Amino acid sequence: MTASDDHYPYPVAHLGIIGGGQLGRMLVAAAKRIGCTCTVLDPYPNSPAGQLSGQQIVGTYHDPVALRELVSACDVTTFDIEDIDTDALGALAAAGHRIYPCPGLLADIQDKLRQKQVLAQAGIPSADFAPIDRPDAAGFAAFGYPLVQKARRGGYDGRGVQVMRSAADFDQHLPVPSLLERFVPARLELAVMVARGQDGATVAYPPVEMCMRPAENILDILLAPARVDAETAAEACRLAVDTVEALAGVGIFGIEMFLTEPGELLVNEVAPRTHNSGHYTIEACVTDQFEQHLRAIAGLPLGVTDLLRPAAMLNLLGEPGFRGRPVICGLRAALAIPGVSVHLYGKAETRTHRKMGHVTVLDADIEQAQAKAEHVRAVLSIAGEDPSA
Ligand code: ADP
Numbered sequence: 001m002t003a004s005d006d007h008y009p010y011p012v013a014h015l016g017i018i019g020g021g022q023l024g025r026m027l028v029a030a031a032k033r034i035g036c037t038c039t040v041l042d043p044y045p046n047s048p049a050g051q052l053s054g055q056q057i058v059g060t061y062h063d064p065v066a067l068r069e070l071v072s073a074c075d076v077t078t079f080d081i082e083d084i085d086t087d088a089l090g091a092l093a094a095a096g097h098r099i100y101p102c103p104g105l106l107a108d109i110q111d112k113l114r115q116k117q118v119l120a121q122a123g124i125p126s127a128d129f130a131p132i133d134r135p136d137a138a139g140f141a142a143f144g145y146p147l148v149q150k151a152r153r154g155g156y157d158g159r160g161v162q163v164m165r166s167a168a169d170f171d172q173h174l175p176v177p178s179l180l181e182r183f184v185p186a187r188l189e190l191a192v193m194v195a196r197g198q199d200g201a202t203v204a205y206p207p208v209e210m211c212m213r214p215a216e217n218i219l220d221i222l223l224a225p226a227r228v229d230a231e232t233a234a235e236a237c238r239l240a241v242d243t244v245e246a247l248a249g250v251g252i253f254g255i256e257m258f259l260t261e262p263g264e265l266l267v268n269e270v271a272p273r274t275h276n277s278g279h280y281t282i283e284a285c286v287t288d289q290f291e292q293h294l295r296a297i298a299g300l301p302l303g304v305t306d307l308l309r310p311a312a313m314l315n316l317l318g319e320p321g322f323r324g325r326p327v328i329c330g331l332r333a334a335l336a337i338p339g340v341s342v343h344l345y346g347k348a349e350t351r352t353h354r355k356m357g358h359v360t361v362l363d364a365d366i367e368q369a370q371a372k373a374e375h376v377r378a379v380l381s382i383a384g385e386d387p388s389a
Helices: 022-033 048-053 064-073 086-094 103-110 112-121 137-143 167-172 230-247 289-297 331-335 366-379
Strands: 014-018 037-042 056-058 076-079 129-132 147-151 161-164 178-182 186-196 202-204 208-213 218-224 251-260 265-271 311-317 322-329 340-344 355-362 381-387
Touching: 014 022, 014 064, 022 037, 022 048, 022 289, 037 048, 037 064, 048 056, 056 064, 064 086, 076 289, 086 103, 103 112, 103 230, 112 129, 112 178, 112 230, 112 265, 129 137, 137 147, 137 167, 137 178, 161 167, 186 230, 186 289, 202 230, 218 366, 230 251, 230 265, 251 289, 311 366, 311 381, 331 340, 331 366, 355 366
Parallel strands: 014 037, 014 076, 037 056
Antiparallel strands: 129 178, 147 161, 147 178, 186 202, 186 208, 186 251, 208 218, 218 311, 251 265, 311 355, 322 381, 340 355
């Protein structure tokens, strides 16, 4: 049977996932629901995604043999992380294996400088920037403060990003090839998830508001929908779709952007995968981001993105001072709050600020959802069996 007959053998598809973290885990859950099976590639046995899929290849994302084994076993392969050997992956795609988003696009995004250049060439508005190969005080001063230094490679969750207000902050610089970016005094940070199918069809989710923890540059609470006027929301969706079209991406993408005081929208960065800012879609939207990604990469029709109910989302980060097996403190108190869903990722070990789970709160009123999320933060925490050094 072929897909063009609209008859599918069961399982509908065998999906390969490079990376066995929480994003992969939630993708496996969505894939199973829609009749797909999954194999996960991750260096650690019994990874969060591997636990759910039941099928894991233990290997690194830079091991061409492991990557080949995965894509050869699967109908279509995707990823939940960005730190992958894109040369090896590109060679497998060139040999006819279906890999989405395509490895060339991932290579562009992996390097924050290349990503900015590609977006700038496509006319996507973003903060002014300049490359700096060997960070030095004179180069930073010439660019001008306040600035944001971003490591070209390997950063995530705020690691690899340094906000510098003045020359006095230069001693906190990262000694790696970087780009310097104009500091944007943002009124709000927004994110829009966009899915694009193999046929070029696109759908966008409503813009959400990301409240960051300034000390760590990491997401604190997310609000869906963002508290912006309808015109700004529509403009943010248009910009996000333009961005994914400029990249000719297939799959789901998280487009992070700044809304400035005068109302300008600037793209901050693109995640070529499901995104932390889209976790709320599991409970709050008609089609969640994970199923949407699967639909896009498997050549299935894209789903409706409507928000059914306002939502607030909170990451559950490992409490500082603990490591070892996680201990969930306050689970009963959190679940007693109406509208709360708790997700735990099945990570064997906690560490300071490691993403161990998240909580979504639904409420007819967004301010109420936010207040409940703050209540959850006060009662629920992830400690560990051992003290950390
Ligand atoms: P990561 O990939 O680690 O998430 P980001 O580029 O998204 O890195 O930066 C993390 C956070 O740092 C952003 O969400 C924002 O709060 C802050 N930030 C990044 N770039 C700028 C900028 N140009 N101006 C102001 N704040 C910024």
